[in-house]
Amino acid sequence: MEYVEVLLPTVVVAIIFFFVIRALFNADRNEREAQAEVFEEHGINSAPTANSAKSTEEKREDTTSNSSDKANNE
Template sequence: MEYLEVLLPSATLAVLFYFVMRTILNADRSEREAMSRARELRVEEDRSHDEPTETSGPESGPDIDGTNSAK
């Protein structure tokens, strides 16, 4: 029984350390996945904004004097 009393605190700390590290690593993995998804969405959004639209022509923009004559 003396050995158990001596090893129990160290074993308890080892188990606690394992669960804390597992939680930290899982949180890090989840954050990296979320950042990757956000980066992909941002790239897709940038691509969609860079594509020309059908309304982008001289009739849809303002005239030289700054007014819009298409109205």
């Protein structure tokens, strides 16, 4: 009985963790499916990818560094 008392909290937390993570994955999958349907309905070729988001971020950094360089040169 001692072993059950010691291990029970860990097992309960592990089970809760499993269901939370599973719910997150299901929500993400459902969101991606809904997004794909919207893109399909509006005739958009493809959804934005991580690479396009990264390139957008890089463009922002480039313009920020360019404006700060101009300010330093003046």
